[in-house]
Amino acid sequence: MTYQTINPYTNELIKTYPFATDDELEATLNKAHQAFENAKKQPIAERGKILHAVAANIRKHGDELVRMCSTEMGKKVGEAKGELEITAMIADWYADNAEELLKPTPVKTSFPGEAEVLHQAMGIVMAVEPWNAPFYQVMRPFAPAFMLGNTMILKHASNTPGTAQMLCDVINEAGVPEGSLTNMFLTYDQVNKAINDPRVRGVTLTGSASAGAIVAAEAGKAIKPSTLELGGMDPFVVLADANMDDVNKVAPDARLQNAGQICIAAKRFIVMDSVYDEFMDSLIDYFSKVKPGDPLDPSTTFAPLCTKAAKEKVLGQIDEAIKAGATVAYQYPEIDLPGQFVRPIILTDVKPGNPAYDNEIFGPVALVFKVHSEEEAIELANDSPYGLGGSVWSADPDHGARVAAQIDTGSVYVNNTTSSMPELPFGGVKTSGYGNELGRDGLLVFSAEKLVMKSARSL
Numbered sequence: 120m121t122y123q124t125i126n127p128y129t130n131e132l133i134k135t136y137p138f139a140t141d142d143e144l145e146a147t148l149n150k151a152h153q154a155f156e157n158a159k160k161q162p163i164a165e166r167g168k169i170l171h172a173v174a175a176n177i178r179k180h181g182d183e184l185v186r187m188c189s190t191e192m193g194k195k196v197g198e199a200k201g202e203l204e205i206t207a208m209i210a211d212w213y214a215d216n217a218e219e220l221l222k223p224t225p226v227k228t229s230f231p232g233e234a235e236v237l238h239q240a241m242g243i244v245m246a247v248e249p250w251n252a253p254f255y256q257v258m259r260p261f262a263p264a265f266m267l268g269n270t271m272i273l274k275h276a277s278n279t280p281g282t283a284q285m286l287c288d289v290i291n292e293a294g295v296p297e298g299s300l301t302n303m304f305l306t307y308d309q310v311n312k313a314i315n316d317p318r319v320r321g322v323t324l325t326g327s328a329s330a331g332a333i334v335a336a337e338a339g340k341a342i343k344p345s346t347l348e349l350g351g352m353d354p355f356v357v358l359a360d361a362n363m364d365d366v367n368k369v370a371p372d373a374r375l376q377n378a379g380q381i382c383i384a385a386k387r388f389i390v391m392d393s394v395y396d397e398f399m400d401s402l403i404d405y406f407s408k409v410k411p412g413d414p415l416d417p418s419t420t421f422a423p424l425c426t427k428a429a430k431e432k433v434l435g436q437i438d439e440a441i442k443a444g445a446t447v448a449y450q451y452p453e454i455d456l457p458g459q460f461v462r463p464i465i466l467t468d469v470k471p472g473n474p475a476y477d478n479e480i481f482g483p484v485a486l487v488f489k490v491h492s493e494e495e496a497i498e499l500a501n502d503s504p505y506g507l508g509g510s511v512w513s514a515d516p517d518h519g520a521r522v523a524a525q526i527d528t529g530s531v532y533v534n535n536t537t538s539s540m541p542e543l544p545f546g547g548v549k550t551s552g553y554g555n556e557l558g559r560d561g562l563l564v565f566s567a568e569k570l571v572m573k574s575a576r577s578l
């Protein structure tokens with residue numbers, strides 16, 4: 120693994136970044152610990168003001184951040200702008216709401232006296248984050264950690280080092296005290312070293328299940344709490360009474376956004392037989408009309424994958440799926456461009472036992488399943504090792520919500536694709552991980568929950 124900026128549209132190697140040294144890691148741990156100690160004396164309202172300044176500075180530097188992100192991992196500029204805005208919104212939301220949400224929680228008790236639970240900072244959080252939403256993935260753990268008084272060391276993905284550093288510089292430039300957030304080009308061994316350092320009190324990873332298992336095992340051995348935000352195989356369930364205009368408008372991009380590299384993308388379309396043909400015609404029509412091109416060109420509607428390795432992995436998974444019996448219902452023609460493009464493809468007849476049935480494909484690959492009853496739709500939606508998000512489509516939202524309640528994932532949206540907002544808890548179940556981020560959950564996930572039992576006299 121090397122920290123490198125390689126433009127996945129031109130394949131040009133732009134910059135290589137040296138690994139951090141162990142001395143630099145030690146110095147960062149010292150600074151982060153000192154910042155945590157200092158934050159104990161700082162009123163939370165002051166941190167709120169700083170976090171608003173962070174949001175403003177992110178917006179001010181929007182163009183350069185977006186350009187760096189699109190150049191490094193191939194995200195279309197429009198999508199990168201949208202991601203940057205939600206990143207700033209997360210900072211603003213925690214700045215406005217954390218103080219209220221962190222007030223001590225009273226507890227009714229038969230023990231004589233008054234009980235309350237304080238929500239207090241723990242120390243340094245070691246954050247390991249992925250490239251596919253390189254701004255949002257930093258702010259999601261950082262904003263709540265900062266408001267609480269925790270500090271964070273960031274190990275971002277090796278293919279987005281420029282974006283990671285630029286974003287952290289913009290955040291720090293806004294007045295965040297030194298040591299509160301430090302981006303480091305760490306090796307995996309150094310991540311383990313940090314996890315085992317007593318000043319580090321929590322570990323968070325967003326990424327693949329395989330990386331999550333390794334990092335969480337290390338955290339477990341060191342007896343540190345961890346959160347894992349991992350992959351998904353989100354179902355997009357189209358019921359017989361769905362408003363098909365809405366479905367057909369939204370479904371293709373629910374799969375193709377970010378060239379299919381979104382954890383909460385619709386990876387399995389589960390469609391009732393009565394609307395299946397209409398759904399397929401519309402999906403194929405959209406897939407056949409995308410315009411591959413430079414992610415920096417606003418007229419591009421379809422971008423390359425993030426790296427050569429990502430492309431090779433997805434192509435291998437498509438081959439495996441077809442060999443195991445999947446039918447190619449549609450495949451986009453050859454793309455005569457140098458970048459890491461994978462042609463959008465729609466697969467049907469993906470049965471249990473086919474690797475594509477269980478394994479997330481992080482690319483422009485839609486799996487479509489025809490079902491004959493709601494029970495079958497729910498059973499299929501739940502027949503996955505993953506449980507991140509999902510959506511249900513019905514003209515009657517209450518009907519949709521009844522189906523949603525039976526789907527075993529961390530979130531289900533009725534008549535909208537799975538999404539993320541600062542105030543809405545975000546997390547998965549099963550192989551998609553544990554420990555919610557965002558909303559109040561995101562504040563409490565790395566808080567020390569301390570009971571104070573106040574009595575006038577002893578028993």
Ligand code: NAP
Nearest residue numbers: 248249275276277307310326327330333348349350351382
């Ligand atoms: P990945 O390989 O697991 O990488 C994610 C991060 O983990 C990177 O910073 C990576 O560093 C690091 N990493 C990998 N192995 C490590 C180890 N042994 N020790 C320490 N760090 C390690 O993930 P990916 O495949 O690039 O990312 C896509 C996955 O993330 C998909 O499965 C997607 O669904 C998931 N995801 C989930 C969410 C969510 O919120 N649930 C959000 C976005 C993405 P290097 O780059 O240096 O290898």
